[in-house]
Amino acid sequence: MGGPKRAYSRREVLRLGLAGTGLVAAGGWLAACQPAPGAPAPTTGGGPSFEGSVTVGISTTLSGSIASLGQSGLQGVQLAIADLNAKGGVLKKEVKLVYADDAAKPDQGATNVRNMILNDQVVALFGPVSSAVAAAETGIAAQYRKPIFFHTSNDLVLTTKQFHKYAFQVVPNTYMEPRAIAEYLSRQPFRKFYTISPDYNYGRDSVDVFLNAMKDFGANIEVLGQQWPKLGTTDFSTYISAALAAKPDFVVMFIYGGDLLTFTKQAKGYGFFEQVKSGGPWDLTLLPALKGEAPAGHVAWSRGPFFAIDTPEVKDFVSRYRAKYNEWPTEWSLLAYTAVQVWAWGVQKAGSFDGDPVADALAGATVPTIRGSITIRKCDHQAEIPEYIGTIAASPHPEYGFPILENVFVAHPERILLSCDEAQKLQPR
Amino acid sequence: MVAWPDAVIQLLSGLTAASTLFIVASGLTLVFGAMRVINMAHGSFYMYAAFILATVAGGAAGGARFWVGLGAAVVVVAVLGGLVEVGVLRRTYDKEHLTQLLATFALVYIFADLALQVWGGTYRSVSVPPGLDGQAEVLGRAFPVYNFFLIGLGIAVGAGLWFILQRTTLGWQVRALVEDPELLAAAGVNVRRVGTIAFIIGALLAAVAGAARAPGITIAPGMDTEILVDAFIVAVIGGLGSVTGAALGAIIIGLFQAVGVLLAAEWSSAFTYLAMILVLIVRPSGLLGIPER
Numbered sequence: 249m250g251g252p253k254r255a256y257s258r259r260e261v262l263r264l265g266l267a268g269t270g271l272v273a274a275g276g277w278l279a280a281c282q283p284a285p286g287a288p289a290p291t292t293g294g295g296p297s298f299e300g301s302v303t304v305g306i307s308t309t310l311s312g313s314i315a316s317l318g319q320s321g322l323q324g325v326q327l328a329i330a331d332l333n334a335k336g337g338v339l340k341k342e343v344k345l346v347y348a349d350d351a352a353k354p355d356q357g358a359t360n361v362r363n364m365i366l367n368d369q370v371v372a373l374f375g376p377v378s379s380a381v382a383a384a385e386t387g388i389a390a391q392y393r394k395p396i397f398f399h400t401s402n403d404l405v406l407t408t409k410q411f412h413k414y415a416f417q418v419v420p421n422t423y424m425e426p427r428a429i430a431e432y433l434s435r436q437p438f439r440k441f442y443t444i445s446p447d448y449n450y451g452r453d454s455v456d457v458f459l460n461a462m463k464d465f466g467a468n469i470e471v472l473g474q475q476w477p478k479l480g481t482t483d484f485s486t487y488i489s490a491a492l493a494a495k496p497d498f499v500v501m502f503i504y505g506g507d508l509l510t511f512t513k514q515a516k517g518y519g520f521f522e523q524v525k526s527g528g529p530w531d532l533t534l535l536p537a538l539k540g541e542a543p544a545g546h547v548a549w550s551r552g553p554f555f556a557i558d559t560p561e562v563k564d565f566v567s568r569y570r571a572k573y574n575e576w577p578t579e580w581s582l583l584a585y586t587a588v589q590v591w592a593w594g595v596q597k598a599g600s601f602d603g604d605p606v607a608d609a610l611a612g613a614t615v616p617t618i619r620g621s622i623t624i625r626k627c628d629h630q631a632e633i634p635e636y637i638g639t640i641a642a643s644p645h646p647e648y649g650f651p652i653l654e655n656v657f658v659a660h661p662e663r664i665l666l667s668c669d670e671a672q673k674l675q676p677r
Numbered sequence: 678m679v680a681w682p683d684a685v686i687q688l689l690s691g692l693t694a695a696s697t698l699f700i701v702a703s704g705l706t707l708v709f710g711a712m713r714v715i716n717m718a719h720g721s722f723y724m725y726a727a728f729i730l731a732t733v734a735g736g737a738a739g740g741a742r743f744w745v746g747l748g749a750a751v752v753v754v755a756v757l758g759g760l761v762e763v764g765v766l767r768r769t770y771d772k773e774h775l776t777q778l779l780a781t782f783a784l785v786y787i788f789a790d791l792a793l794q795v796w797g798g799t800y801r802s803v804s805v806p807p808g809l810d811g812q813a814e815v816l817g818r819a820f821p822v823y824n825f826f827l828i829g830l831g832i833a834v835g836a837g838l839w840f841i842l843q844r845t846t847l848g849w850q851v852r853a854l855v856e857d858p859e860l861l862a863a864a865g866v867n868v869r870r871v872g873t874i875a876f877i878i879g880a881l882l883a884a885v886a887g888a889a890r891a892p893g894i895t896i897a898p899g900m901d902t903e904i905l906v907d908a909f910i911v912a913v914i915g916g917l918g919s920v921t922g923a924a925l926g927a928i929i930i931g932l933f934q935a936v937g938v939l940l941a942a943e944w945s946s947a948f949t950y951l952a953m954i955l956v957l958i959v960r961p962s963g964l965l966g967i968p969e970r
Contacts, residue, residue, distance in 0.1 A: 311798040312899035319799055349798070351899065447946050475942050480903050482894050483697065485690035485824060486938045492818075493683035493939065506800045506895030513802065513893040517821020519812055537802065 298342035302601055305364035306374040307357050307385065310349035313480050313506030316533040317580045318377045321400050322347055323573055324584030325374055338592050339599070346370065350381050352479070357381035358388060365392045371601040372397070372591050374584065379403035379450045389414050393603035399587035400580050403449055404666065407628035408674035413607045416624060418587045418631040420551050422453045423666045428635035428659030429527065429549055430461035433498070438525060439469050442496035444487060446503050447476040454502045472496045477503065484511045488518050501528035509534055512543065521546060530640060532578035536650040544642040548653055549635060552579035556636050556656045561618035576648055586617040590624070627668035628675070632661040679939060682816035687935050689815065693824040695931025696831030697890045701904055702911035702923040703838060704882030710918035711851050711875035714766060717781040720905030721788035722758060722880045726750040726887030727896045728792060731801040743806035750888040751881060758880025762873045785901065793898055800897040823893065830889055834882065838920050851875050855918065910949055914956045916966025925964050
């Protein structure tokens, strides 16, 4: 008899349903969490001969609304490793890569990283997209003494409260980025501000630092309202209309990736970009996706736009990346590429793949990379690199086919970095 | 203080959110009402519709192909729904409830993995179809025309469901299925068929919501579970099994959010859950749910 059975009470069903929904919401994607699907780096046929191999790992977000950042970063790591191997590897060993998807979930990231360390014997780790995931991973890296390089997620806590000797941050952190934006905006006439930022560490910290930095840079501003949508919000209608109702003259947004794409598209119908000026991380994953829909004249920032970094090595990187992936690199691929360079330099310098000598070699070092030499501060292992801020061009760039940033302002690290004294005060004793 | 035209716009924004929530939740609650199954894969149907639409009408060509894409999405997902009912769920009706739940839970992962294989992990977007992409003026404020379309769609779906359930043979069969499947079978009705049709309608509703919401959102893996959680809350508030309840629940959540964002932004992400807790304290079976006998 195929009819539905009614032996279970509503209450039980409800309980099961709640539990199940909770599981789906909180649990990692089984689908996306094959532990580190072995993805060996391209084997070099007939190339240099290696004396064995070493493995490095990256667990990052490869599915969901911020996956484009993770995918792009992964491609940067892959290209960097291919380049290392083409030049004979690192300490004559071939570098292999394992990667896994964390689906932007901290527990999944932690599981991936532990698997990579215990099963794949990785000698170094490259970081995730979300700082919430990074926070879960960094402790594991410390526990097993594996150097970990954060190149996309950028939480200040990784170099302060959660700092340890094996953690390196080669991306402007959540102190530097909002300060850079404040330095830029403090010179503009906007005074009535509104903030929209994701409801987790990165979003909360960024807004905090931004508002304090505006004071530091001498801008006396008024905050008319603040919104904290959760990561992965699909309907921004109510946030958009609430922001407009407050009548600010500038809306600062730290929502990013797919969320900012959703916001941009939904805001258009409200005439948002005509009524207020806004600034947000419209990055090199979003500008090509939005093309003509990108809000021209609005402020955008980037942690490493290739078109604003004028070195022959970056130009070469851009053309080879383009050739390999049939798309333009993003700041995420550029930052990931330099992160691998930093690691490889540390290993060469130390003459070892072990965590301790590599970490010692890198602390305080000045490392040559495609974007020029970058210094890793000894006090907190933060790379001294700038943040870039500009306005979105009205028409697509003739070569790239999407609007890039114009009048790019480069916020120099010395003006936006947290001082070593302050950083060390926050670090664990 | 908030000017009243701004308040009206804010409420309309809340109703926009409510409309999508209602369409998704009505499918979830309909299936539960008819078959006492909570279909965890309901969000997968929603996501698949958006992906199918993006495949047909995404990218530069976009726009004009929107309606073709919407049709394709609804048809494909309805067929998928039928296959799931016949192929998987039908085998679980005489099993424990936990087994049924686990079966649909497994489907969530299978569908998610398949989507990752077929469409990849990065996001896609679809443009609002021509004719619906402008701004309307409401009390001197701009409001997206497409949001009016979404609100209208919610109302149309609600009216259509009411008509089917109250005024058609299929409707009373579905309602009778809830009350007494044995008697319905004895009356000569093919009970299995009614169950399959109810499930297909449920999948179809998820597809309509997914495809209609697709323009203007980021279509990416993960949207299945995000909507499932929200829709489940709406269905629970309304009372599982009650379509009218789902409508009430959606409006409550939409307006709670609209007001919350405007007046207590600091707490806005907690508002949805707060609404659910309040309703369940007062009415443990949801607003229009029938208490267990």
